[in-house]
Amino acid sequence: MPDRARRIPEATVARLPVYLxxxxxxxxxxxxxxxxxxLAEMAGVNAAKVRKDLSYLGSYGTRGVGYxxxxxxxxxxxxxxxxxxxxxxxxxxxNLGQALANYGGFTERGFPVAAxxxxxxxxxxxxxxxxxxxxxxxxxxxxxxxxxxxxxxxxPASAAQAVADQLLEAGIRxxxxxxxxxxxxxxxxxxxxxxxxxxxxxxxxxxxxAPDPAR
Amino acid sequence: MPDRARRIPEATVARLPVYLxxxxxxxxxxxxxxxxxxLAEMAGVNAAKVRKDLSYLGSYGTRGVGYxxxxxxxxxxxxxxxxxxxxxxxxxxxNLGQALANYGGFTERGFPVAAxxxxxxxxxxxxxxxxxxxxxxxxxxxxxxxxxxxxxxxxPASAAQAVADQLLEAGIRxxxxxxxxxxxxxxxxxxxxxxxxxxxxxxxxxxxxAPDPAR
DNA sequence: ACGACTTTGTGAACGTGTGCACTAGCGGGG
DNA sequence: CCCCGCTAGTGCACACGTTCACAAAGTCGT
Ligand SMILES: NC(=O)c1ccc[n+]([C@@H]2O[C@H](COP(=O)([O-])OP(=O)(O)OC[C@H]3O[C@@H](n4cnc5c(N)ncnc54)[C@H](O)[C@@H]3O)[C@@H](O)[C@H]2O)c1
Ligand SMILES: NC(=O)c1ccc[n+]([C@@H]2O[C@H](COP(=O)([O-])OP(=O)(O)OC[C@H]3O[C@@H](n4cnc5c(N)ncnc54)[C@H](O)[C@@H]3O)[C@@H](O)[C@H]2O)c1
Numbered sequence: 001m002p003d004r005a006r007r008i009p010e011a012t013v014a015r016l017p018v019y020l021x022x023x024x025x026x027x028x029x030x031x032x033x034x035x036x037x038x039l040a041e042m043a044g045v046n047a048a049k050v051r052k053d054l055s056y057l058g059s060y061g062t063r064g065v066g067y068x069x070x071x072x073x074x075x076x077x078x079x080x081x082x083x084x085x086x087x088x089x090x091x092x093x094x095n096l097g098q099a100l101a102n103y104g105g106f107t108e109r110g111f112p113v114a115a116x117x118x119x120x121x122x123x124x125x126x127x128x129x130x131x132x133x134x135x136x137x138x139x140x141x142x143x144x145x146x147x148x149x150x151x152x153x154x155x156p157a158s159a160a161q162a163v164a165d166q167l168l169e170a171g172i173r174x175x176x177x178x179x180x181x182x183x184x185x186x187x188x189x190x191x192x193x194x195x196x197x198x199x200x201x202x203x204x205x206x207x208x209x210a211p212d213p214a215r
Numbered sequence: 216m217p218d219r220a221r222r223i224p225e226a227t228v229a230r231l232p233v234y235l236x237x238x239x240x241x242x243x244x245x246x247x248x249x250x251x252x253x254l255a256e257m258a259g260v261n262a263a264k265v266r267k268d269l270s271y272l273g274s275y276g277t278r279g280v281g282y283x284x285x286x287x288x289x290x291x292x293x294x295x296x297x298x299x300x301x302x303x304x305x306x307x308x309x310n311l312g313q314a315l316a317n318y319g320g321f322t323e324r325g326f327p328v329a330a331x332x333x334x335x336x337x338x339x340x341x342x343x344x345x346x347x348x349x350x351x352x353x354x355x356x357x358x359x360x361x362x363x364x365x366x367x368x369x370x371p372a373s374a375a376q377a378v379a380d381q382l383l384e385a386g387i388r389x390x391x392x393x394x395x396x397x398x399x400x401x402x403x404x405x406x407x408x409x410x411x412x413x414x415x416x417x418x419x420x421x422x423x424x425a426p427d428p429a430r
Numbered sequence: 431a432c433g434a435c436t437t438t439g440t441g442a443a444c445g446t447g448t449g450c451a452c453t454a455g456c457g458g459g460g
Numbered sequence: 461c462c463c464c465g466c467t468a469g470t471g472c473a474c475a476c477g478t479t480c481a482c483a484a485a486g487t488c489g490t
Contacts, residue, residue: 011477017416021395035437044397048440048479055439063438064486080416081423088415099314100411105395109412110419149422150415173425174418176411180236180320182259190421192414196315196391197324199407200303200365201232201295203389204325206405207364208296210388226447250467263449263470270469278468279456 008079012053016080018043019053023073035066087114089148089172091163092155093123093133096178100154101128114146119159136166143170150174157181164191223294227268231295233258234268238288250281302329304363304387306378307370308338308348311393315369316346329361334374351381358385365389372396379406 022042026034036054040047054060054067057079061067077083088106090097093116100106101113116133118124124135134142142148151167153160153175160179167175173189180198185191237257241249251269255262269275269282272294276282292298303321305312308331315321316328331348333339339350349357357363366382368375368390375394382390388404395413400406 009477013417013420014413016420017410017413018397020416022397037437042397044399046479051438052440052478059439061438062486063484064436066437079420079423081419082416086415086419086422095314095317099310102310105412106415109415111412111415150418174422176414176418182233182237182257184259188425188427190418192418194409194411194414195232196409197320197326198229198232199391199409200301200321200324200326201235201297202228203365203391203405203407204296204301205228205231205294207301207389208294210403212403224447252467261449266468267448267470274469276468277456278454279466281467
């Protein structure tokens, strides 16, 4: 591994998509270059952080001018692996699973929903927004055939770990978990979680400890 | 401010809800005490971190024994401000707003959906899962009457900042944003965001940089 | 061709978070 | 009653992340 030194910090990786979105806006507005200052304002961070973050990608800026919007957008897409689509599978065709399948925003951003999976025989065979519901047993075949690399867990919390294990079994090593449960994966896999109740509880904490308890 | 020293670090606050969930499970299983080791395993963190985190709440453990599950659960609920309900308002009665209103998990955890708000006159007056859709103009009155302290933004990204401003105007200082847009709030307000596309892009990055590019 | 101006890229200081390893202290058994 | 085993609480070193401040390096106007 030649460029071990240029390993990108986790905190930076988490901000890259925000810069990406800002750059896409700028491209829409036909801006050809952008300064770290401007980009910082759009991304809601400070300018030094933008420069340091971008420097991990390489020296793509021009001193005295700024960054070329289109070129930086390309380089960043490449780094994020967004030059091609990543089909995803949604585990659990309930309330949330259906809502996600209905949502066009994923396909639009390069994450087409290739399949829904459910354990309930009544749901298998149905379709939501053109996405077919399959039985769990078909997961390995589907993953292989459709080149699915990302799994989204939208089952009840009690099934979450088992479902994660099935995903890993099928060779899917990137997992986004919506169930309010702690799940563990081997170190070579990536796991991110979205937990709405947890977010609300954090807001509750700061509300509770606010200097002026508004209401 | 007497106990400035016992200010709880942000990272710790973000973990408290996870401990809380673990404690609730233990209570279900009729466990009366728990060690930091066990709690750490359930929460997916290391034991020293659990002990340090809990020490910010006070010295609620007993050396040689562990923590009393019920007592710790109570103290933590108190600290998180979960001893009473926090009614929430959902801004935007579209796909996502409706799905969230339908979801029982919020009410169950003490965050009842008090109202939906939409700018579209066709939606105003409708009901989803028993939740009434109101016009934006009614927000201040509703906030006041129902004691709403938390707002959830589920509108298109283009409206997000304007909607956030309306929430703040109505005295709501805790905001959870689902729209893929950077919004800014004054320092006395709290803002958290949930951005699914961003999470997928982060997964894409690590997939792209995986030692063995599985597929 | 040059100097004034702009903006990047980065070294260094600082702050926050993590985890080890040890001490303090409780309970239970002999 | 005392000692042994266990586990909470915490000081400390280290890793990671953020921010400042400045030199380096480019542009643009004259
Ligand atoms: N609905 C929401 O708005 C919302 C919001 C936040 C979090 N969540 C969380 O998302 C998860 C799903 O929520 P939901 O409202 O869609 O629940 P749901 O009960 O409507 O759907 C769950 C689906 O998963 C399927 N399922 C169960 N076990 C399975 C297994 N082992 N393999 C495959 N499929 C299985 C069920 O058949 C069902 O169709 C829950 O953990 C919930 O807490 C939901
Ligand atoms: N649907 C999903 O699964 C999903 C997933 C992730 C993120 N999101 C994000 O959540 C947001 C909402 O998504 P959606 O699918 O529900 O969109 P949607 O178009 O179905 O709903 C948006 C709703 O907001 C209302 N609205 C527009 N401007 C408003 C304003 N100023 N004040 C109040 N209401 C207003 C519209 O009338 C509409 O009812 C989007 O930003 C989207 O990117 C949605």
